Amino acid sequence: MPEQEKKKILVIEDDRSLQNALVEIVHQEGFVSESALDGEEGLAKIKTFGPDLILLDIILPKKDGFEVLSEIKKDEAIKNIPVLILTNLEEVDNVQKALDLGATNYMVKSDFSLKDVVEKIRATMK
Amino acid sequence: MFWKFLDDVNFVSRCRKYNIGLWQCPNFLFLVMGLLTVAAMFGTFFVSKSFDDETVTIVSVTIVTTIIVTIGSLIIRGVERIAEANVMKNEFISIVSHQLCGPLSAIKWNMEVLEGDGSSDNLQLTPKQTVFLNNIKEANDKMLKLVGQLLEVNRIDEGRAIFKSENVDLGEIADQAISELKDIISEREIEIKKRIAPDLPLIFVDATGMKTVVRSLVSNAIKYSRQKGEVEVDLKSSGRKILLTVKDWGVGIPRYQHRKVFEKFFRSANEARYRTDGIGLGLYLARAIVENLGGKLWFESEAGKGSTFYVSLPIVQKK
Structure with missing residues (x-):
């Protein structure tokens, strides 16, 4: 598939080891990706990279995932990009807060394998 | 039976077990209060008997009551300390478990990449490597399960468990x-x-x-x-x-x-x-x-x- 037709995924995750694994699997699955290590960098990259889907962690330096999410949803230009939350915060109020803010899906890292994540990405892209 | 009784009243070892000082330890304070109440009763009895004066009786009763109330409040504070320690323990378990989830998921995911489907050129593993990789994966899954159990217990203890x-x-x-x-x-x-x-x-x-x-x-x-x-x-x-x-x-x-x-x-x-x-x-x-x-x-x-x-x-x- 030519590069320009591949779907683009932005990975916003401050843990490098998790980020590496995510980026690798996403490439193996035939997506193009970029990554950001904090909320501010993430927001900036959404504008420059123009992703088709965003993987977003909650606990992030500078701006946390909730802030990033609400800024995405406030911006007309990018508010329709699906956002999948990937976090280890498993409490219901956090899940509810993210979904209320407009997240497409909420995944608790320790419960999900990379395969599950890829499946969710594919399901969302359809 | 007798030894168990002795162990029950051995407040020094109990207080040491709770890791708190003697004067903060409810077991010890309760004993002190008991002894003091008995002593105070006798004291008041003798005082009122030897001094035929109402004021003396009233003053001594007031003093004794004040001391007992003070010790009572010390006991309450001791119990509070233990209750607080319990809350802190729950918080500690929750924080540690959450923090462990991060690196454990990182290991799990990176392992999955290594295992891969071989579509990425440099990730071909020998059969022997696969055996050891699986060992690490199993160990890691066990750890994730233990941490998951700790988190679940914590949720139940704090009444945050959700049943669907x-x-x-x-x-x-x-x-x-x-x-x-x-x-x-x-x-x-x-x-x-x-x-x-x-x-x-x-x-x-x-x-x-x-x-x-x-x-x-x-x-x-x-x-x-x-x-x-x-x-x-x-x-x-x-x-x-x-x-x-x-x-x-x-x-x-x-x-x-x-x-x-x-x-x-x-x-x-x-x-x-x-x-x-x-x-x-x-x-x-x-x-x-x-x-x-x-x-x-x-x-x-x-x-x-x-x-x-x-x-x-x-x-x-x-x-």
Whole structure:
């Protein structure tokens, strides 16, 4: 598939080891990706990279995932990009807060394998 | 019996166990208050007898009451300290478990990349490497499960557990739970005798929670059975209840430990004789889940003969 037709995924995750694994699997699955290590960098990259889907962690330096999410949803230009939350915060109020803010899906890292994540990405892209 | 009594009144060792000072320790303070009350009564009696003066009596009673109230408030503060320590312990477990989840998921995911489907050029592993990779993966999964259990216990202790009940076929749940244990079943060469009544009605419970319960009961039965032993899993309805019975003919639980079985971090005294893993949260969790779902969990056991655990759940359905 030519590069320009591949779907683009932005990975916003401050843990490098998790980020590496995510980026690798996403490439193996035939997506193009970029990554950001904090909320501010993430927001900036959404504008420059123009992703088709965003993987977003909650606990992030500078701006946390909730802030990033609400800024995405406030911006007309990018508010329709699906956002999948990937976090280890498993409490219901956090899940509810993210979904209320407009997240497409909420995944608790320790419960999900990379395969599950890829499946969710594919399901969302359809 | 006598030694146990001595141990009960040995407040110094008790207070040391709680890791608090003598003057903050309720056990010690209570004793002081008792002695003081007795002394004060005698004191007041003699004072009022030798001085034929109301004022003296009133003053001495006031002084004694003040001292007793002071000690009482010290006792309350001591109890508060212990309660606070308990809250802090829960918070600590919660924070540590959460922090452990990060690196554990990182290991899991990176391992998955290594294992890959080989589509990435430099990730071809030799068969031997795959064996060791699987070992690491298994160890990591075990750790994730333990941390998950700690988090679950924490949620239950703090009343934050969520049960999503639906109409569930318990027979199916039991099948799933048992099949998740197939590795340990074959390793210990246990024969599982499953008897699931064919006319079992659906009941309104949390499927994940009930799977945890069955898994925990059956895995305990396996762990405490002898090699090549037998475990019986029986599921039937009786009256307006569904009764689950898990029976083994293993080491059993000595009578003196019976009332501790459902305590957190309980490990049977027979533990040392049989290699098992786990941190003693399984039954605590199982009972909490069953009770949250409106059911009951109990057992019968005799050392050397085996144990039988029972779960009864009311047959309730939601349309």
